[in-house]
Amino acid sequence: MLNINSSEKRNNAAIEDAAKWFVRMSNQPVSTVLQKSFQQWLDESPLHFQAYQQTEQLWQDLHAPAREAARSGWHRRKQQSFFTFMPAFKWASLAAILVMLTTAGALWRDAGLLQRGFADYAAAPGSYSEFTLSDGSHVYLDGDSAINEKFSPDERHIELIRGRAWFDVTRIENRPFKVTGGNARIQVLGTAFAVELEPDLTKVTVERGFVTVHASNFDASTFDDSINLQAGESASVAQNQIAYIDGDDTEISLAWKRGLIMMNQTPLKTVLEELSKYSSGRIVLHDTSLENLPVSGVFQTKNPDAVFDALRTTLKLTVVRVPGLMTIIYR
Template identity: 30%
Template sequence: MTEHPLSGGAPPESLVRSANRQAADWLLRIQASPEDVDLPEQLAQWLNEHESHPKAYAKAQRAWALAGGLAPRAAPAAAEARALPVSAQTRPRQRHRLAWLSSAAAAVLIALGAYQHWLPGADYRTGVGERKTVELADGSQVQLDTDSAVTVRFEVGGRHVELLRGQAFFKVTHNASRPFLVDAGPITVTVTGTAFEVGTGPDGAHVEVAQGSVQVAMPDASVEVLKAGDSLRADASGMHKAPLTAVQIAPWRNGRLAVNGQSVAEVVREIDRYLPGTVLMPNDELGQRKVTGLYDIDQPEQALRSVLQPWSARLRQLAPYIYVVEEK
């Protein structure tokens, strides 16, 4: 079991939230497909991937027990499943649907625990589906995306912002004697005056530069200089630079999500940020398929359906704030 490769210690808040969501996915799989003989091994592998996973799964199990009044159903061992007669291994479609629906009660509680939008230390924050622009004391502007939060600390020798969650677009007032620093997970971005986006999440952090240039300090103490049209993503596999056009930089400012060859799971996770609830996606094979397109995040449910439609999958609402991706 490993620590988060970018934080080097306790998992960041965004990673904990991601683990809670994945735990909900796993519990839903167990409840919906108890006859699947591969699930125990797959679940064990996920539990061992990070120290936050067993805690998140235990929380999901407690939520299920409270919601259903029953102990959570365990996935059968492979030998036990093979010993069952075919009639016992095969569930009628109606029962399968009922298993999904009964999981909704647990998922509601899990979602409430996974999405704590209030951050006590934040100076500025947005709710789910909200975007907001704030002007700082030096005249700089910060535009916050959905479910994002920052702290601001201005001193004589510098201006310091920490992105606690989500993503933000900065238009920084030039002042060479007072550098503007943005901390976002594993990276620190330094500028004197420019326009750029910074985002942070469970997989790392990214920077996209619209105007001017920035310096990005990495966990290994290396520094990368980015100019207008450059982007950089730092994750567990390293640092990745790529060019972007102007319309590809922070398109969420105009209510759009631009996707180019990302996996369905990644896109669903991103659009999920704009929904007041959570989307569960038990199908790994579907999640690995690739998507390219431009989606309207001001209409997140419709955007999700547009992502899923080419793959003959659908978005189903099990309960208020609980959605699940199903193959038709």
């Protein structure tokens, strides 16, 4: 499916190597040995030099605002003044700055880090979590997902705070199972269903049994505040609106639970949002005009690189990966 000729392979390898060299050469000071190795790599092929130039230009495009701020010298002036008049706090302040920079970098690479860190149950990007709650209900959390649990004698309450989760609920009479997420409130007694937080709405898909879905915020004069779903049905809940999703295929909607990414003319923006659940580091689409490019295919969630390869070969996009840090996509 992913046929890449030798020329494309060499070009892709050069781009990925250029990104790695850019990171190394940006960490000052650069040793003589490293500078010599870098020059040798540049001299090996014209492709290397071209790829490095492209990487430099792309980085400049992404960080133009930061360069403007740096030129003002505000950070140097404040640093000099602080250390001149408060030398006793010099090293403590430096350590604090390093901690803040490290934390900011971690949050930039992984936007869900804090939410998952403070959640009762969570799964990091590229992983999943399966567990059983105290009532016997089974939960499956997809990558970059998190929930909080609050059980009482009267009810069982789960809050989906990030990502998506699948629930197989143990039926307990007079003790309903409730899930809240975004603007949606879901109530069941015993059934199997999934709840997914998307950028602008919450999606609910029923695999077995019956589910009642409520909208937390709604205009009663225009919209109904709740609908009932049965097996094979889905609904979306956005601010002031709740609706059935016509023509939704449960098999495709729940493919993620089977470790699959299924796309059928799916906009590139949506595909990249999906990939962020399974790939480490931030994914950056450099050109927003590419957001609606259609993508089709079936891939395994444990192998997101196959999707990036397909973007290279099918859509002729350039994909630059800096492992653990970021992936940049452009044309």
